[in-house]
Amino acid sequence: MARVNFGRTPTVRGYNPLANTLKPGHVIQMRGEFYVVDAVEGLTVDLVVTAGGNTAGTEISDNYDSGYFEDADLEPYRNHLYCLIPSLTGQPKFITRSGTYDGVGFPDDTAEVTLSGALKSIGAASRTMVGLISPRVYLKHPAGIPRWHLDEAPENDKTGFIDVTVSPHEDPNPNFAIWIESGENQLPQFRMVNTTGEAIYNPVIHLQGFKARLKHLNKRDIDEARKANGGKFVYKIIKPQGLPHAGSMSADYDPN
Amino acid sequence: MAIKELTKGKDANQLARQSPFGRPPYGGGYESSKDYKTGELVMLSEGLYRIKQAETISTIFHIGIQGTLTASATGSITIDMTQNNRRATELNTVAKVFPAGIQVLLGEQGFNNTNQIITNRANATSSTAGLLTITTDDTVRTALYPVGTECTILFIPKNETHAKQFLLDKTTMSALESPSSDTVIYELLWGLSQHPKYIGEDGEITSSGLNNATEATISSTNYGAQMGGTPIGSGGVRSGGEEAGDTSKVITGSGHGASGYGTSMVKYAGMISPSVRVYQPESVVRFSSDREKNTDATISIAGGQLNKSGFLDASDTSALSPNPSYRLLTGSNGNDGTLPFFETLQATEEDLHDPHIVIIGNKFTLVEVSTEEVKQMVRRSGRFNYKIIQDPTQAYKDLSDGVTGPRNGWKEAVEATKGRRMSFDDYKKLTDNVTSQTMNLLYGTSTQQVAKRSGIDPRQRHRGN
Numbered sequence: 131m132a133r134v135n136f137g138r139t140p141t142v143r144g145y146n147p148l149a150n151t152l153k154p155g156h157v158i159q160m161r162g163e164f165y166v167v168d169a170v171e172g173l174t175v176d177l178v179v180t181a182g183g184n185t186a187g188t189e190i191s192d193n194y195d196s197g198y199f200e201d202a203d204l205e206p207y208r209n210h211l212y213c214l215i216p217s218l219t220g221q222p223k224f225i226t227r228s229g230t231y232d233g234v235g236f237p238d239d240t241a242e243v244t245l246s247g248a249l250k251s252i253g254a255a256s257r258t259m260v261g262l263i264s265p266r267v268y269l270k271h272p273a274g275i276p277r278w279h280l281d282e283a284p285e286n287d288k289t290g291f292i293d294v295t296v297s298p299h300e301d302p303n304p305n306f307a308i309w310i311e312s313g314e315n316q317l318p319q320f321r322m323v324n325t326t327g328e329a330i331y332n333p334v335i336h337l338q339g340f341k342a343r344l345k346h347l348n349k350r351d352i353d354e355a356r357k358a359n360g361g362k363f364v365y366k367i368i369k370p371q372g373l374p375h376a377g378s379m380s381a382d383y384d385p386n
Numbered sequence: 387m388a389i390k391e392l393t394k395g396k397d398a399n400q401l402a403r404q405s406p407f408g409r410p411p412y413g414g415g416y417e418s419s420k421d422y423k424t425g426e427l428v429m430l431s432e433g434l435y436r437i438k439q440a441e442t443i444s445t446i447f448h449i450g451i452q453g454t455l456t457a458s459a460t461g462s463i464t465i466d467m468t469q470n471n472r473r474a475t476e477l478n479t480v481a482k483v484f485p486a487g488i489q490v491l492l493g494e495q496g497f498n499n500t501n502q503i504i505t506n507r508a509n510a511t512s513s514t515a516g517l518l519t520i521t522t523d524d525t526v527r528t529a530l531y532p533v534g535t536e537c538t539i540l541f542i543p544k545n546e547t548h549a550k551q552f553l554l555d556k557t558t559m560s561a562l563e564s565p566s567s568d569t570v571i572y573e574l575l576w577g578l579s580q581h582p583k584y585i586g587e588d589g590e591i592t593s594s595g596l597n598n599a600t601e602a603t604i605s606s607t608n609y610g611a612q613m614g615g616t617p618i619g620s621g622g623v624r625s626g627g628e629e630a631g632d633t634s635k636v637i638t639g640s641g642h643g644a645s646g647y648g649t650s651m652v653k654y655a656g657m658i659s660p661s662v663r664v665y666q667p668e669s670v671v672r673f674s675s676d677r678e679k680n681t682d683a684t685i686s687i688a689g690g691q692l693n694k695s696g697f698l699d700a701s702d703t704s705a706l707s708p709n710p711s712y713r714l715l716t717g718s719n720g721n722d723g724t725l726p727f728f729e730t731l732q733a734t735e736e737d738l739h740d741p742h743i744v745i746i747g748n749k750f751t752l753v754e755v756s757t758e759e760v761k762q763m764v765r766r767s768g769r770f771n772y773k774i775i776q777d778p779t780q781a782y783k784d785l786s787d788g789v790t791g792p793r794n795g796w797k798e799a800v801e802a803t804k805g806r807r808m809s810f811d812d813y814k815k816l817t818d819n820v821t822s823q824t825m826n827l828l829y830g831t832s833t834q835q836v837a838k839r840s841g842i843d844p845r846q847r848h849r850g851n
Binding site: 132133134135136137138139140141148149150153154155166168169170171172173174175176177178180186187188201202203204205206207210212219220222235236237238239299300331336338339340341343345347351354355358359360 | 410547548549580581583585586587588589590591592656657658659672673674675676677678689690691694695696697698699700701702704706709710711712713734735768769773774776780781782820821823824827828
């Protein structure tokens with residue numbers, strides 16, 4: 131089977147809420163240094179999940195687990211910064227005409243329904259779509275640091291994931307945006323797990339957002355900017371690494 | 387009473403039809419973010435300007451298969467669909483079906499030139515040499531559209547398999563570039579048309595098309611009374627058989643997935659689109675990651691990707707609500723060259739009817755702000771505020787990492803700084819790879835300041851001082 135994209139829902143506006151996060155001319159403070167934003171451009175990346183045995187990048191079966199993987203192509207140039215929202219496409223989920231719903235895929239409804247009794251409706255002779263499903267995606271960023279988790283459950287995988295309910299491709303959730311700096315240890319590590327009960331035909335992590343080119347400001351630049359602005363120096367603070375992490379040592383203990 | 391004589395508009399058959407499927411019924415509306423407003427100051431790479439006027443503009447750019455006419459007669463045309471990018475061999479090796487009812491736009495899109503729309507009369511199959519003959523009930527104006535005329539087929543046939551996806555040549559609408567560089571600027575938001583996607587009655591998820599021609603046969607008794615109120619699958623068209631107790635009737639034309647898809651089509655289907663990659667200027671890929679620019683792969687496996695970055699579809703930016711992250715600016719560069727080009731990838735494994743790009747945006751007229759006016763503003767309020775309009779040819783063309791050398795290589799940098807001593811700061815500025823807007827922002831815009839850092843003030847040719 132090929133990889134199949136079932137498309138977006140038409141019922142949401144679906145615009146990128148990061149459009150005005152950074153603009154040319156903005157000053158940011160990152161890791162204690164100041165930078166002026168030189169240029170900003172939209173950016174989109176599709177990561178087909180091919181790790182963990184899915185080498186062809188086609189569908190993934192139920193209970194598939196890619197393991198954590200990283201893509202070196204996500205590393206920006208030294209003077210660039212990426213801001214990307216991970217999201218997933220939805221796959222239609224059906225209940226069969228007999229009422230079952232686990233592992234039904236896309237039921238074949240061509241089989242004739244025999245009506246043996248009077249007044250029996252044949253209207254029910256079809257599957258019913260009930261929603262959209264997707265795999266879960268976990269993130270470690272920077273490398274090795276679990277994100278989006280509860281403090282006391284950093285690596286138990288009960289928390290810290292997104293799926294199509296949390297961040298759909300057509301309307302990515304900006305709360306889950308990540309900043310990617312240059313440097314291999316700044317690469318995000320993703321993991322895709324399919325616990326939907328269905329094979330998933332579009333195992334792709336969509337990343338939408340923007341990239342910004344930065345110019346480092348030295349002390350003289352900052353002094354001049356402050357002087358030109360009547361003593362004020364306005365900047366945004368960006369913390370690419372997220373919150374300090376409680377540590378993953380405790381996660382090594384697993385009674386199972 | 388004076389009668390005002392109005393210019394006649396273009397005939398309807400010179401205009402490509404509107405979206406064949408309309409707008410999705412439940413989607414949110416367009417939300418424009420006007421970043422630049424009348425009266426505001428804006429910094430271009432050429433200097434400081436004030437926005438005099440702003441007006442909204444809209445257009446549609448059809449991104450079906452472009453070709454040229456190899457035969458032109460009143461009732462038929464033959465189109466050569468050969469693409470030059472060598473990634474569309476599918477069109478030249480596999481016979482493709484072009485259904486009756488699709489349309490062909492004769493003539494170039496954009497500008498104020500004449501076009502004609504003709505409608506395909508019957509299903510047509512292309513040759514394996516990439517030639518397609520369309521017959522039509524319209525009268526082709528052969529004198530206006532002879533052999534060699536550019537045309538656009540408002541249709542893209544499906545790719546047979548994922549591994550056989552094909553890429554159409556870059557196209558553009560030359561009217562997208564404003565008529566006067568650096569005094570009229572277009573700010574364009576664009577979104578892709580959405581095309582309904584169905585799942586077949588038999589559960590097939592690729593190449594389901596828009597219609598399932600198979601018949602659902604009912605051979606049991608006692609269904610008629612129920613049929614009156616409960617159509618089979620809600621999507622069928624019944625040909626007789628309403629009477630209770632009738633037997634062996636056939637329910638024909640069970641369309642749209644047949645079993646339950648007819649009631650509310652979009653409820654049961656996703657909306658797909660081709661993928662589009664943008665170039666601006668023509669050789670520079672936009673919206674792509676640094677490492678994925680110009681690194682297309684050869685598709686040979688089922689799940690392969692031509693490129694993991696830079697291709698956008700209707701999930702990224704739709705005609706319903708163009709995504710402001712992918713806005714395009716044209717005319718903002720003194721040397722022009724800001725015309726965007728669009729490259730379409732067919733990887734959906736579905737026929738796409740009239741794929742198009744809806745372009746909605748604003749045009750601005752600008753007037754240059756003189757040095758005297760700047761001084762006056764500073765005198766009055768101590769400072770002045772301005773917004774930055776990016777120059778696409780400066781802002782996005784870099785393929786450099788900013789470490790190994792200047793933006794356009796050492797040759798150009800050495801020539802530009804010839805005869806001047808270079809300090810470490812000069813070296814850093816050269817390799818920092820920033821736009822002239824940022825240099826203006828950080829180091830000033832006065833004539834002396836600009837001349838000091840670049841040797842040449844590009845505004846001189848406008849200001850004559």
